[in-house]
Amino acid sequence: MSAMNETEMVRTSSVGWMIQRIARHLDREMSARLAEHDLSILQFAIMMTVLETDGLTQASIGAQYSAPAYAISRAIDHLEGLGLLERRRHPKSRRSHTIHATEKGQSLAPALYTIVREVNTELTAPLGKWDKARFQDLLTRLLPQASR
Amino acid sequence: MSAMNETEMVRTSSVGWMIQRIARHLDREMSARLAEHDLSILQFAIMMTVLETDGLTQASIGAQYSAPAYAISRAIDHLEGLGLLERRRHPKSRRSHTIHATEKGQSLAPALYTIVREVNTELTAPLGKWDKARFQDLLTRLLPQASR
DNA sequence: TCAAGATTATTGCATATGCAACTGTTGTGT
DNA sequence: ACACAACAGTTGCATATGCAATAATCTTGA
Secondary structure (H helix, E strand, O other): OOOOOHHHHHHHOOHHHHHHHHHHHHHHHHHHHHHOOOOOHHHHHHHHHHHHOOOEEHHHHHHHHOOOHHHHHHHHHHHHHOOOEEEEEOOOOOOOEEEEEOHHHHHHHHHHHHHHHHHHHHHOOOOOHHHHHHHHHHHHHHHHHHHO | OOOOOHHHHHHHOOHHHHHHHHHHHHHHHHHHHHHOOOOOHHHHHHHHHHHHOOOEEHHHHHHHHOOOHHHHHHHHHHHHHOOOEEEEEOOOOOOOEEEEEOHHHHHHHHHHHHHHHHHHHHHOOOOOHHHHHHHHHHHHHHHHHHOO
């Protein structure tokens, strides 16, 4: 404790600081792997969302990540340009679209799953099975807060 | 398990996915509070680093976050413009600078500490004392990986 | 010693991102 | 039915960011 100034104390005791560090590493790792498919992280996240639930509106996709509407709009422009998704008219409302994965989009799924699994495996390598489960549980308890 | 497709399984079992979610929330939270001081998150991180260790070179600051040199360069331009830091000639090498907090920079420290503490308190609110310590320990074990 | 390569920092340019304004549509209250 | 507010999505513009090229300096090894 003798050689530690206040800044260091604030930093080393900060859970947020550590999470940011890890997240930035994950960002770089994911970006590097997604570049091969010409996808940004947000575009990837949207693909995953649409693969999980077909036919969502842009607004409801955005709500999942608290992402602003314009970001979703542009990301879907890109994904539509790649032929992975398509906008269809909403059956009930003329101002919204429903978003659907194309054949090509669905065929990309396995590659995306692989990326997620690999990055996760690498990240959690230092943890044993028990610790990993515990960690996952702790994160889950923090998530609802983060989604507000 | 019946109503869960593969995408959902990949997502919900992904530690990285959860960390990203939490980190984005933290980003927004921090950015909002730092905006008042006209600081980005990187600029804030650099301030913290310099407050912790005075006289580092830009390269060594960058190494802390695996941040590219140009990002440090421009962030320090900004911080110098605000009068929080200053570049001085390195005593041994004419191509590097040493970075120092000004009076004004040092006087900003308490405000920065407060922001870190508040955001952390809010984040870890759902955890009890024991869980929080456990969480911190787990993160610490993942960090070395993330720093590579 | 000195040429070749590595290091430190900066900058021009293209792309990405955030904010605010805009269009078109739907909901609400009178 | 109508005016007005709220909502879904898009886009122009300014700023931020990433990449590659540059300049200056230092290190290394023949």
